[in-house]
Amino acid sequence: MKLSSSLSAAQFVAAVMAFGAHNEPPKGVVGPTENFDWADPFHDHRLVNKLSPACSIERTFSANEFQLHDLYEHDPKGLWAFGDVLKTIFQGRPYPGGWDGLDPHMYDRPLLYMNYSDMPIAVREWIEEGERVPENLDDEDEADKKKREARKNLFAVFERPMEPMKKVTKTVTPPKTAAKAAQLRPLDAKRVVIFAPGALYGILPLWVAEAAESKAEGTAGCNGKLLRNLDVYAPKPKDGGTIAWVTEHTEPNRSKGERAMKFTVKVQTLQAAGAAKIGGDKDEL
């Protein structure tokens, strides 16, 4: 039994509680996250010999980065107001992982906090769709159910607390349909979202799709519709596929009490390398 990785986030939170908020918590052991299927694709040899990017796009986002033990600290150093609800949310699911799919375990597990309206709408739509209970649960087979449950509660959306000393009591329930949600987008300005960095990796192309659709700078050759299609997004490069990674993330200076940081998402859509390379009898290495 792998003790360290089989403890749920809720158990870690419980451990933090038992330990007390004001002691310096012990360090956990950094290890891989179970069931984390993503890996940095940009050093794959296929990219050198067989494939070339049709589109390459990078976008940087601002967030606050907290650690699990910050659930006891008040704003702006901590997530005290959200702690109780986060505990129930995380109870049902394994920790999705930290940066690069690594899990620092215990108290150092990172959590990101963003203004909801700073997330691209494509990402918000994906989150909301995952929280809606499908109408025909009877039609759902085991595989679909597993997929739905893996997606639920990856991101916790809250109304921003109006008073710093007030705890939130629930997450935001998304409107029943995507159309309704689109009408109510202005309300997102009052919301925040909390998630583990590991939750990012399965949907990275959605973070850049809108930039491509609006033909923003640095998106030449990019097709927003293709970027929105997560069916072609995979950990390994292939012709016609999309690959992505978080190529950079700054670390907040915690010793100064800071939590602000930035992370950069890089996404490429791939095609077979041009004629020049075909027929070259280079070895794959």
Ligand SMILES: *[C@@H]1O[C@H](CO)[C@@H](O)[C@H](O)[C@H]1NC(C)=O
């Ligand atoms: C999030 O929104 C709040 C309220 O509008 C603002 O004070 C804060 O600076 C925003 N945070 C970031 C990282 O933009």
Ligand SMILES: *[C@@H]1O[C@H](CO)[C@@H](O)[C@H](O)[C@H]1NC(C)=O
């Ligand atoms: C963080 O802040 C402390 C205190 O101001 C400073 O001594 C330290 O160099 C900073 N660390 C980084 C990585 O900027």
